[in-house]
Amino acid sequence: MTKREEYEQKTQAILQPIVDANGFELVDVEYVKEGGNWYLRAYIDKPGGITVDDCELVSRAANDLLDEQDFVEESYIFEVSSPGLGRPLKKEKDFQRSVGKEVEIRTFRPIEKQKEFIGILRDFDKESVTIELEDEKTKQIARADIALIRLAFDF
Secondary structure (H helix, E strand, O other): OOHHHHHHHHHHHHHHHHHHHOOOEEEEEEEEEEOOEEEEEEEEEOOOOOOHHHHHHHHHHHHHHHHHHOOOOOOOEEEEEOOOOOOEOOOHHHHHHHOOOEEEEEEEEEEOOEEEEEEEEEEEOOOEEEEEOOOOOEEEEEHHHEEEEEEOOOO
16 A cells, blocks of 8 residues: 555544534545645545535545644645546446536546547446447446546536
C-alpha cells in the first residue's frame, strides 16, 4: 500500500462515522499534490445536495481527529466539498444510481480510433461497462480501459 493510499484509508475511517451520523454519503477521499501544496480532500453528498454549512460541520469534526492522530507526514490543506456535477463514478453504488443516465467515458487508449464516448449507462459489472450510443447501438468497454467515467452534463 502506498503512503497516499494509507492516508486516504485512515482519513476515510475517521470521516465515515461523522458523515453517517449526519445522514451524508462519503463519496471519495483523495490525497493529491497540486502546485507546491498537498491536499487531503473529502467529497460528501446527500439527497438534494451538500451545503457550505454541511462541509463546515464535517470539516470541523474531522480536523480535531486528524490533528490528534497526526498520521500525515507532510503539511497539507484539508478540504471538504461536494463532488460537483462532474462527479466520477467509482463505487458500485455510483454505477447503480447512474443506470439509465447519460455518462461520459474517457479511455486510456483509443478504441476503434476513439477515446471519448457518451451514452446511456445500460449495464455494468466488475469487468466492463455497457452504454447505449446515439445510434441506439450498445458499446461494451472494459473497465481496465477506462480512465474516467462520470455523469455527462450539458450547459
